[in-house]
Amino acid sequence: KQEVTQIPAALSVPEGENLVLNCSFTDSAIYNLQWFRQDPGKGLTSLLLIQSSQREQTSGRLNASLDKSSGRSTLYIAASQPGDSATYLCAGGYNNNDMRFGAGTRLTVKP
Amino acid sequence: ETGVTQSPTHLIKTRGQQVTLRCSSQSGHNTVSWYQQALGQGPQFIFQYYREEENGRGNFPPRFSGLQFPNYSSELNVNALELDDSALYLCASSRDRPYNEQFFGPGTRLTVL
Numbered sequence: 768k769q770e771v772t773q774i775p776a777a778l779s780v781p782e783g784e785n786l787v788l789n790c791s792f793t794d795s796a797i798y799n800l801q802w803f804r805q806d807p808g809k810g811l812t813s814l815l816l817i818q819s820s821q822r823e824q825t826s827g828r829l830n831a832s833l834d835k836s837s838g839r840s841t842l843y844i845a846a847s848q849p850g851d852s853a854t855y856l857c858a859g860g861y862n863n864n865d866m867r868f869g870a871g872t873r874l875t876v877k878p
Numbered sequence: 879e880t881g882v883t884q885s886p887t888h889l890i891k892t893r894g895q896q897v898t899l900r901c902s903s904q905s906g907h908n909t910v911s912w913y914q915q916a917l918g919q920g921p922q923f924i925f926q927y928y929r930e931e932e933n934g935r936g937n938f939p940p941r942f943s944g945l946q947f948p949n950y951s952s953e954l955n956v957n958a959l960e961l962d963d964s965a966l967y968l969c970a971s972s973r974d975r976p977y978n979e980q981f982f983g984p985g986t987r988l989t990v991l
Contacts, residue, residue, distance in 0.1 A: 810982040813979055870918070870919055871920055
C-alpha cells in the first residue's frame with residue numbers, strides 16, 4: 768500500500784529560523800518525489816522535484832533530499848520568512864500513474 | 879507560457895445533479911491528471927489522461943468520468959452528486975507521463991448541498 772505521511776502536521780517558528788519538514792513513504796518503488804506549497808484555498812505550487820535516481824535538489828533557500836532505502840524525504844528551508852507561511856505537501860509518483868500525497872505540514876513563520 | 883487554468887472557480891450544486899469541470903493544460907504538456915482535495919487533507923488521485931486516453935485511475939467510482947481533447951485540455955464529469963463530493967478539484971499537467979514535474983491549476987471549489 769502506497770502511503771505518504773508528513774510530520775509534524777503543524778509547525779510555528781520565528782522568522783529567520785532554519786527548519787526541516789519530513790515526509791515518509793511506505794512503498795520505496797517511487798519514480799519521483801515532489802514538494803509543493805499550498806496557500807489557503809489555492810492550488811499547489813511546485814517547489815522541487817527529485818527523480819528516484821537523485822539524492823537531492825536545491826532551489827534558492829530550499830533543499831529537498833530523498834532516501835529511497837529508508838522511505839524518507841526532507842525539505843529544508845533556510846532563513847525562514849513570514850511569506851513562507853503556507854501548507855507544504857510532499858507527493859510520491861508511482862508507476863501506476865498515481866501521485867500519493869501526504870496530508871501536509873502547515874507552517875507559520877512569525878515576524 | 880500560460881499556466882494551468884481551471885473553470886469555474888466555484889460551483890454550488892445539489893445532491894443528484896451532474897457537474898462538469900474544465901482544465902486547460904500548460905503549453906507543451908500532453909498529460910492531465912485530476913485530484914480531489916477534501917478540507918485538511920492531501921489531494922487524492924482521480925484519474926489521468928495521456929494523449930486523449932485514460933492512463934490510470936484512483937479509487938473513485940464510475941460516476942467520476944473524464945475526457946481529454948486534441949488540444950490536451952480536459953474535462954472532469956461527476957454524475958449523481960453526493961454531499962461527500964464537496965471538495966477542491968485540482969488538475970495538473972505535465973510533459974508525457976507523470977514522471978516529470980506536475981504543474982497544478984488553481985482548482986475548482988465544488989459545494990454539494
